[in-house]
């Protein structure tokens with residue numbers, strides 16, 4: 001199974017979601033081996049993983065792979081090789097790349113493509129102008145890919161009514177893209193948890209004596225587990 005986080009617009013939470021769903025209890029329990037793959041030459045996750053290694057943190061059934069090539073054949077071969085040894089691959093795709101090469105590849109190659117998107121005209125027009133034409137073309141060539149493109153409303157105010165946001169996206173999205181039944185709320189903990197290569201759960205342990213912080217982490221863990229479960233439900237369909 002291959003799940004990718006894709007959005008041609010930068011800073012919508014792709015890398016944050018990739019790491020956290022990968023390390024979720026839901027995924028760790030469901031899959032015997034998981035590969036977190038970063039196709040982003042920027043190397044956000046590569047640096048984070050290096051810090052984990054420096055701190056000798058446990059990675060369990062999760063491995064990390066960074067493919068920085070800009071040649072489609074190189075990352076296609078790389079993913080094929082990783083897929084032979086892993087039950088689940090989670091791919092972090094760069095926002096910008098020449099000819100949207102990585103985005104095209106991920107959309108065509110994944111069992112599920114998740115598009116984190118804000119309720120902003122900026123994000124909506126980036127989707128309509130850049131991503132939707134790619135999705136349409138892939139479905140035209142490979143009709144079996146229809147049903148594999150989902151928007152995940154991101155940076156949602158924690159107090160916002162989730163069902164309203166999901167309804168909003170289902171109204172505006174074109175036929176071949178659905179909205180997930182979960183949202184990714186804005187929480188400051190997502191900006192802070194990953195210092196020194198920590199995962200959300202490890203960060204939770206490090207602040208366990210600080211009630212206010214711990215409560216925030218618990219909420220974030222709950223968001224992520226629900227997003228991971230929602231991913232599994234889609235994959236199992």
Ligand SMILES: Nc1ncnc2c1ncn2[C@@H]1O[C@H](COP(=O)(O)OP(=O)(O)OP(=O)(O)O)[C@@H](O)[C@H]1O
Nearest residue numbers: 009010011012013014015016095185186187190191
């Ligand atoms: N739900 C969230 N709440 C608050 N901050 C968040 C959330 N998700 C991500 N962030 C922060 O927003 C910034 C962008 O997130 P991230 O790097 O995951 O986006 P991205 O889509 O991978 O960006 P790029 O396109 O540059 O690769 C980071 O500083 C991250 O810590």
Ligand SMILES: [Mg+2]
Nearest residue numbers: 014015040044
């Ligand atoms: Mg990123």
